[in-house]
Amino acid sequence: MRPVIVSPSACQQKPLRLRNTSRVCIIGGGPAGSFAALHLLKLAQEHGLRLEVLIFEPRDHSRPGRASCKGCAGILSANMVNSLSSLGLCLPREIIQAELRTYVLHVCGQVTSIEQPNPRRQILSVYRGAGPHRHQGEPLTSFDGYLLSQACAHGAQRIPSRVRSVEWEDGPVVKTARERYPADLAVLATGVNSHVPLSPAFGYRPPKTSVMVQDEIQRPANWPDYKVAGFFGQPFGLAFGALVPKGQYLNVSLLQRDPQADTIRHFYRAQNQALERFFSTPPESLCRCTACIAVGPAQVYFGDRWVAVGDAAVSRLYKDGIYSAFLTAGTAMRAAVESGIAREDFKRAYAPFCRRLASDNFYGKLLFDLSLHSMQNPLLARACIECIRLEANLDVSRRTFSRLMWGMVTGDESYQDLFWLVLKPQTMIQLGREMLRAATQRRG
Numbered sequence: 214m215r216p217v218i219v220s221p222s223a224c225q226q227k228p229l230r231l232r233n234t235s236r237v238c239i240i241g242g243g244p245a246g247s248f249a250a251l252h253l254l255k256l257a258q259e260h261g262l263r264l265e266v267l268i269f270e271p272r273d274h275s276r277p278g279r280a281s282c283k284g285c286a287g288i289l290s291a292n293m294v295n296s297l298s299s300l301g302l303c304l305p306r307e308i309i310q311a312e313l314r315t316y317v318l319h320v321c322g323q324v325t326s327i328e329q330p331n332p333r334r335q336i337l338s339v340y341r342g343a344g345p346h347r348h349q350g351e352p353l354t355s356f357d358g359y360l361l362s363q364a365c366a367h368g369a370q371r372i373p374s375r376v377r378s379v380e381w382e383d384g385p386v387v388k389t390a391r392e393r394y395p396a397d398l399a400v401l402a403t404g405v406n407s408h409v410p411l412s413p414a415f416g417y418r419p420p421k422t423s424v425m426v427q428d429e430i431q432r433p434a435n436w437p438d439y440k441v442a443g444f445f446g447q448p449f450g451l452a453f454g455a456l457v458p459k460g461q462y463l464n465v466s467l468l469q470r471d472p473q474a475d476t477i478r479h480f481y482r483a484q485n486q487a488l489e490r491f492f493s494t495p496p497e498s499l500c501r502c503t504a505c506i507a508v509g510p511a512q513v514y515f516g517d518r519w520v521a522v523g524d525a526a527v528s529r530l531y532k533d534g535i536y537s538a539f540l541t542a543g544t545a546m547r548a549a550v551e552s553g554i555a556r557e558d559f560k561r562a563y564a565p566f567c568r569r570l571a572s573d574n575f576y577g578k579l580l581f582d583l584s585l586h587s588m589q590n591p592l593l594a595r596a597c598i599e600c601i602r603l604e605a606n607l608d609v610s611r612r613t614f615s616r617l618m619w620g621m622v623t624g625d626e627s628y629q630d631l632f633w634l635v636l637k638p639q640t641m642i643q644l645g646r647e648m649l650r651a652a653t654q655r656r657g
Contacts, residue, residue: 246542254364374390
């Protein structure tokens with residue numbers, strides 16, 4: 214039976230808008246929820262609105278391990294770092310685990326490095342929670358915890374309870390185990406790794422997901438704290454893997470076509486030659502998990518007096534999810550304050566942005582599929598790596614292959630721009646020339 218999507222607009226004469234004393238309930242206190250609160254409070258102040266903003270978040274961000282973490286690699290793109298100041302935020306030093314400036318790429322036995330093209334664009338690693346489950350000593354400072362504390366400092370109120378359900382009773386009503394909170398606007402910011410509490414009446418249809426395998430290991434003393442190791446193609450079906458420095462640890466993230474229980478073990482075995490100078494034996498796991506990641510947009514992500522933001526709506530494919538949360542939360546809250554909170558308002562002022570992000574992801578899907586197939590071909594992989602090496606002495610603006618790989622591994626550029634960069638005649642000519650040279654050398 215199809216759900217009946219309720220809507221009050223047909224029986225209300227006044228337009229649906231936020232007014233003084235309106236209550237906004239944000240379900241989820243991760244980056245999407247905290248950004249939604251911060252954007253909303255900033256916009257409300259600019260428009261002379263006094264709002265009651267409640268953030269429902271049961272997690273304790275001071276506890277290491279899964280209790281405070283959402284299974285994320287925890288990388289802040291340059292765009293995200295640069296955007297924090299727009300909300301009056303300055304990231305405390307203790308949150309930053311490393312500044313990432315170099316990616317060492319491993320492809321079919323070939324190795325090369327690419328550097329940050331613009332040193333002024335910082336890419337940082339952080340902990341979403343308080344560190345690995347088996348972390349020793351004082352808990353690490355949580356990025357999510359910092360954002361939530363800032364949202365509360367700017368006027369939001371945290372409700373440390375789990376939302377059991379959100380029902381429609383002449384409007385959204387958020388229900389916990391003991392309390393009920395009627396809302397003028399409900400904001401879904403649960404991501405894709407938590408229970409979705411919206412009742413079927415809202416018609417919410419969540420995004421499609423895939424699985425990212427995560428691990429935390431001790432960072433060897435000879436591993437520079439600014440270098441990320443990136444892996445393509447090996448073991449078979451690995452779309453992308455990365456070892457990211459985070460203070461005394463390394464985060465291991467693997468995007469595998471068909472992840473299995475022993476994906477991590479197969480990865481260490483396949484990359485033994487690349488890792489043996491750092492690890493004499495396979496590294497010990499300190500906090501392993503499999504996390505869902507959104508690989509498509511939600512099909513229904515707003516309606517009268519409710520809207521989804523962050524991964525619950527749409528996110529950048531594979532990369533830059535925290536910045537996607539910032540952008541979707543900001544766009545949705547601006548729509549709510551300046552246009553209204555009816556379905557038609559979100560359709561006009563929020564949906565176009567989400568469609569553009571989903572459209573860019575289409576190009577990202579093409580790029581990663583192309584990469585998965587090409588990086589498992591030794592001849593093609595060798596040609597790609599050689600193209601990157603040959604660009605090392607060129608001006609940054611002429612490093613086509615370096616720009617392409619840097620954009621894919623960091624999310625620092627739109628997928629559409631990168632896709633058309635691949636198809637430029639000079640790109641294809643250079644790649645073909647290096648493939649011919651590699652084939653000649655192999656025959657010789």
